[in-house]
Amino acid sequence: MDRARHVYQRLLGHYGPQHWWPAETAFEAIVGALLMQQTSWRNVEVAIRNLRRAGLLDVRALAEAPVPVIRRHVRIAGLYRTKPARVRAFCRHLLDRCDGDLARYFGRPTDVVRADLLAQDGVGPETADSILLYAGGHPVFVVDAYTERIGTRIGLFRTREYRAIQNFFEQHVPRELATYQEYHALLVRHAKTLCRRTNPVCEECPIRSLCDFGRRRKR
């Protein structure tokens, strides 16, 4: 069996399904991705909750809201000098690109949507792919710091280049939306609970037998 698939099976068996964003709305996934950078997800959840409570969790509402108002609600997510304006600018873009119709926005070839996302302020490779995968239903493999850490520790690859890592997974894991969504969620879960940057808990790791780092590490 392919190692990348084997890792997936073991993580899924150990942690179980993570049931992420698809349960929520596509728009929430977009806002979450834009606010997530360099912040704990806990704070992003609070920010989204604040927006919803204020009736601002909507394309038009956010597009029209003054930046200071948006800032008041998302301040907890940090980087308040950039994120609020980026969220509003992105919503304005959605309005004049597809009249705020997300199905229409995402209803184009993956590469086209990805290029459009990357052209937006504050949207880099990870944010773009995260939006594609969890809001747009496009089967692209999301790469983040956790993916890189786990992948290099295990010895799946050595590169640190975004596209190279992404290609690795997309060539070894069947291109299925649900699988890609679940795999990324599992990597995040694994990186936070056991495969931490410092003090990893290799003794309890479900993929230790597949891991170059874990096998060599003493208890």
Next chain:
DNA sequence: TTCCCGACTG
């Protein structure tokens, strides 16, 4: 003090 599911600028 460090770190958190990055992106941008110089």
Next chain:
DNA sequence: CAGTCTGGAA
């Protein structure tokens, strides 16, 4: 490639 940006939790 390195510095910078943010607040909050540990």
